[in-house]
Amino acid sequence: MVMLTPAEQAALARLEERERQLRRGAVLLRERDPAAEMFILKSGIMMSSVMLADGSRQILRFHFAGDMLAVASLVYNEATETITALSPCTVCPFERSLFAALIADHPRIAALVMVFNQIERAALTDRLAALGRTSAKARVAATLIELRNRRRALDREITTRFTLGLTQEEIGDATGLTAVHVNRMLRQLEDEGMITRDNGNVTFTDERALARAANFVDRYAGLDLGWLPAAR
Amino acid sequence: MVMLTPAEQAALARLEERERQLRRGAVLLRERDPAAEMFILKSGIMMSSVMLADGSRQILRFHFAGDMLAVASLVYNEATETITALSPCTVCPFERSLFAALIADHPRIAALVMVFNQIERAALTDRLAALGRTSAKARVAATLIELRNRRRALDREITTRFTLGLTQEEIGDATGLTAVHVNRMLRQLEDEGMITRDNGNVTFTDERALARAANFVDRYAGLDLGWLPAAR
DNA sequence: CGGCTGCTTGAATAGAGTCAATAAACGTGG
DNA sequence: CCACGTTTATTGACTCTATTCAAGCAGCCG
Numbered sequence: 001m002v003m004l005t006p007a008e009q010a011a012l013a014r015l016e017e018r019e020r021q022l023r024r025g026a027v028l029l030r031e032r033d034p035a036a037e038m039f040i041l042k043s044g045i046m047m048s049s050v051m052l053a054d055g056s057r058q059i060l061r062f063h064f065a066g067d068m069l070a071v072a073s074l075v076y077n078e079a080t081e082t083i084t085a086l087s088p089c090t091v092c093p094f095e096r097s098l099f100a101a102l103i104a105d106h107p108r109i110a111a112l113v114m115v116f117n118q119i120e121r122a123a124l125t126d127r128l129a130a131l132g133r134t135s136a137k138a139r140v141a142a143t144l145i146e147l148r149n150r151r152r153a154l155d156r157e158i159t160t161r162f163t164l165g166l167t168q169e170e171i172g173d174a175t176g177l178t179a180v181h182v183n184r185m186l187r188q189l190e191d192e193g194m195i196t197r198d199n200g201n202v203t204f205t206d207e208r209a210l211a212r213a214a215n216f217v218d219r220y221a222g223l224d225l226g227w228l229p230a231a232r
Numbered sequence: 233m234v235m236l237t238p239a240e241q242a243a244l245a246r247l248e249e250r251e252r253q254l255r256r257g258a259v260l261l262r263e264r265d266p267a268a269e270m271f272i273l274k275s276g277i278m279m280s281s282v283m284l285a286d287g288s289r290q291i292l293r294f295h296f297a298g299d300m301l302a303v304a305s306l307v308y309n310e311a312t313e314t315i316t317a318l319s320p321c322t323v324c325p326f327e328r329s330l331f332a333a334l335i336a337d338h339p340r341i342a343a344l345v346m347v348f349n350q351i352e353r354a355a356l357t358d359r360l361a362a363l364g365r366t367s368a369k370a371r372v373a374a375t376l377i378e379l380r381n382r383r384r385a386l387d388r389e390i391t392t393r394f395t396l397g398l399t400q401e402e403i404g405d406a407t408g409l410t411a412v413h414v415n416r417m418l419r420q421l422e423d424e425g426m427i428t429r430d431n432g433n434v435t436f437t438d439e440r441a442l443a444r445a446a447n448f449v450d451r452y453a454g455l456d457l458g459w460l461p462a463a464r
Numbered sequence: 465c466g467g468c469t470g471c472t473t474g475a476a477t478a479g480a481g482t483c484a485a486t487a488a489a490c491g492t493g494g
Numbered sequence: 495c496c497a498c499g500t501t502t503a504t505t506g507a508c509t510c511t512a513t514t515c516a517a518g519c520a521g522c523c524g
Contacts, residue, residue, distance in 0.1 A: 132408030176364030
């Protein structure tokens, strides 16, 4: 989408010098723990979540390969979110000071980071609107579509069938529902012919209807990167 | 908090060369309209919101003096959010190309913009958790506290009494509730002795209890800006 | 085999929405 | 300054969506 100069590529590569493996369920960073590191997610799927006073959990975001994690470490001394592996993962940790140097030296990379910030902001506000103003069924449908799309972005083989990789409780924590109600909504989507399920996999059987049920908006359409500053 | 060099200050001042006045209710930017401008909010209170297919509205964020608006114009050709004045406002419009030049020339300002992005991200995720996992009463209480705090940040006179400046319907659109239910929750907070109300003003009579009811977290505590690159 | 964890379903309950009617506040033009 | 129309606030009665509680089942792993 955007061509990077060799110098820029080399600078980015420095962020990926170290690697760390995580098993499903492993916690990369826990809310309120001191944190001065950031991470690139190299492979696998992770999530970030927060815990509320009453012990309930809200999943904020799912992370896929290529995402930059714990960017809040730039600004906060303590982690604001818990980051957990949903599948076996590889992450590349780096110091925030290294990142600071990177954006000071490479304004175009700084600009690109802002681009991703804005895309993420759009994703968060879509979820906000979904939680505030859409039905349980719509939220579950939207979650299914988002998971499929992000998986598909990394693996062109994937079309209508994919591995969910989440428990129904996790879907509930992402959508603000109970696991029980998530189950009922999945059943309803199935009964209405929009999806079928077979142990952990979901198949979209009427994607049009599912997208309609989900109030889906594609945030990667309509991107415009023409404003980026010139390479240095 | 952070000292800017004269050159940096001058560069920032260029963003505020033009001014535009808005009346309450005026729309600065409408969702899906083409947009290549950004804005600094100089005075007044605004909100950004999205409209859903069924005509319901979700308010995403309230904006106060000093906020940068429509940052998504950096990345999207069409506005992703509607931005509306909640009081008489003054905004300073500028081209996104001017902003691109600014961050290319002044890495420290680029870094500061990222800081604000992250603070905003934290605010959005707090709201996400509130919508997903807290009761109607908690959401209304949290909204009251947020409005008071942001007003107080600009006007040290304000302590426990402040002007709401929002209709109950607007509070509902921010919290994902109906206006009717917002009314009931305000009444309940009043009956329980946490607030009192007099035409459009709210007074906190038991702030401790209100903060507890709201699950409140102060996101401006724990900031750490030591990582910022050196001035150039 | 036995003990998890996750999935499924039903019945009862609670929290928030809808509908409707009234009252109060506000704004505007005469 | 007042009258009138509009928006906003308030409250009650009823409905419905999602939660809670509970029980049974399936699959997986040591």
